[in-house]
Structure formats: structure tokens, C-alpha cells
Amino acid sequence: MRAALATVVVAGLGAATFWWGTEGGMALTSEAARRLDIAAAPRVLPDVPLYDQTSAKLQLSDYRGAPVVLEFIYTTCPDVCLTLGTAFERLDAVLPPGVPLLSLSFDPADGPRRLGWFANRHGAEAPHWRVAGVEDPKARAALLERAGVVVIPDGAGGFVHNAGLYLIDGKGRLSRVFDPEDTNGVLDALLFIEG
Amino acid sequence: MYLIPKIPMACLTRSCSLKAKARIGVGAALVAAALLPPLAGLLEGRLVTHLLCQYPLLVGGGAMIGATLALTRFANWTAPSALLAGALACVFWLIPRWIDAALAGQAVNAAKAACLVILAGMPLGWGWTQAGPVLRGFVWVNAAAMLAVMGWLQLATPIRLCNSYLLSEQRDLGLALLMLAILALIAGMSRAMFGRWGRPIQ
Known part of the structure; x- marks a missing residue:
């Protein structure tokens, strides 16, 4: 008993x-835990200095005031970043001009020239769709940490990372994370934000 | 009804035999080996070694201590709950979210180690020693089946379950788990056919 x-x-x-x-x-x-947590409590991303495919300098905070769709990539990525790039191409075709796209590279080796390759491959044109790198290694690490992006070496010179489409709201808060191919989810969420 | 021991924690006193002390020492050494910096980093570097070398060292070390303590006290009734507690504690630290969390933070990693030694290993060793043949057989077959299911899941999942490890490592883990399941099944069957679990001689 x-x-x-x-x-x-x-x-x-x-x-x-x-x-x-x-x-x-x-x-x-x-x-899954990260996505639930972000949806329940949007995270303010740190303001970091950026450079884009045209070598222009800017701050992440320059985007405040309107929603932004963000993705993390590296330009020599053979697989998942191509999916992300294609998803951004689809979004680029349907998003209103007021919602910019930002492809952020986490690879320190991605200078403006390599960012330009990626931009050309996917038809990205600044300022509506910027392909950007983060200036300062510390700022880059802080941004990845805050967003919950984990990057590990793939053993063949590249990286593996938890990929997704990120929705930043007008206050600079990371508010939703979607699967790399879930462009409809992003569009629905944007409609919801804009009411 | 039960043999009430005169000295419950005999192993902490002088009445403890040298052999028992040695077994507790070996258990503690296994735990220490799994947690010391050079080996710990290496083991945690890959998914297969993390789950199939570090975890077994921690659980096995704890189990040696638990089994030794169980020899000092006859408490048959504690066996099912102890074995269940040990199994649940193991399974918790196999949830991908908590594997990632252990790698991301020192505090969670320390909690993982403590949990695998105290809440998984020690109850398993204690419970196994207290358990009779029916319960042991039940636990053994279930463990083999769960290893097989887990291995199959790892092989069938097309996405990475842990942010900290590559998909290829997940495949390796799946294969290793399936092999372990087969070994466990063979061991269990040979024990049932050739061992001492037959009909007792009247």
C-alpha cells in the first residue's frame, strides 16, 4: 500500500x-520556449551600429517608429539563409513601403562587398531592404544574445543557427518569431499590428 | 514485518565495511570525473558524449552510492517510487530545452549535475537494490523500449532539436540509442533464458 x-x-x-x-x-x-517567451513578453533589442551593402552607416534605432521584418544571415551560407533570402524576396514583393526589411549578418567576415553579393542575389535594394553587418563585436554578441540567436560552427567553415523571420514592432521590440518559410504568418501579424 | 535496521546510515559510521566505503568512493570519483573541467568540456562538446558518457557517469556514480546505502536498510516498499523518481529525473534532463539551458548557463549546468546524481542516480541505485525480480524485469524492459523510441525519434526528426548541436550529431545519437536498446534487450533476454529468473525450485 x-x-x-x-x-x-x-x-x-x-x-x-x-x-x-x-x-x-x-x-x-x-x-519553442524562446518563441513563446518573445510573444508573451516582447524584448527591446539593444541599439547597435550597422553598415549596409552600400557602406552606409546607421543605427538599429533608426528603424524605430514603424515595424521592421528582420532576419539573421551570413552571406556564404549554403542552405537556410537561402530559404530566408527567398522568404524576404516574397515579402519584398507584397509588403507596403512603410515596412522595411533588414537582413543582419552575424559573420564578422561579411564586409559591405559580401553584403552586396547577398543583396544582388536576392534583389535587395536599400533603404527598403538593407543587408547589414554589425560594427562592433561586443554589440553583435549583445544583439544575438538578446534575440536568443545561437550560432555554432558547422565544422566545414560555415555556421549553423536557429533561423527565423523576426518581427520588430515600432518601439524597437522583438515581438514575434516565425519559421523561415512562414511569410503568411508575418503578413498576418503585420495586419494585426497596423489594425 | 520489515527488518528494521539498528543503524540506518551505517555507512557514515565506523560500522561501515571497507568495501562499502570503497564503493561510495568510486561513485564519487565517477561523478567528479564527469564534472572536472578538462573532461566535462570535452564530453559536453558533442551530443553523443554529453548524453551517453557524461550523463551515465553522473547517474552511475550516484547509483553506486545509492546501491551501497541500500545495503544498510531493507525497505522493499521504496523500490517502485525510487525507480520512478530516478527515471523521471533522467528523462527531464533529456528534454532538448533543458539540454540547451544546461549548456547556456553555469547555474543550470550545476543543477543538472546535482539532479542527475542525487535525484536520478541515487534513487536508481537504491531502488534497484531494494527491488525484486518482477520490478527489475519491468524496469529493464521499459528502459530498453524507451531507448529504442528515443533513438527512432532522433533519427526521424528532420529539424535540430538542440540549438547547441548539429543535425548530424542528432543522427549519431539516434543510432547509438538504438544500439543501446538492442544491447539492453539481448541482455534482458539472456538473463530471462539462462539466468536465475526461472521458476524457483520447490
């Missing part, structure tokens, strides 16, 4: 712990 009782108590405690540890079964991966 006490064996059964003790087992039921342990099972109950275990179930409660799993409920807590997975946000009620919603977040088994850190990616």
Missing part, C-alpha cells in the same frame, strides 16, 4: 515538474 502511495506521489511531483519545465507541454525545445 505505501509502495503504491509513494509511487503516486512521485508520479504527481514528476508530472508537475514536467509541466513547469515545458511550459505546459508547449516548449520541449529551447527554440
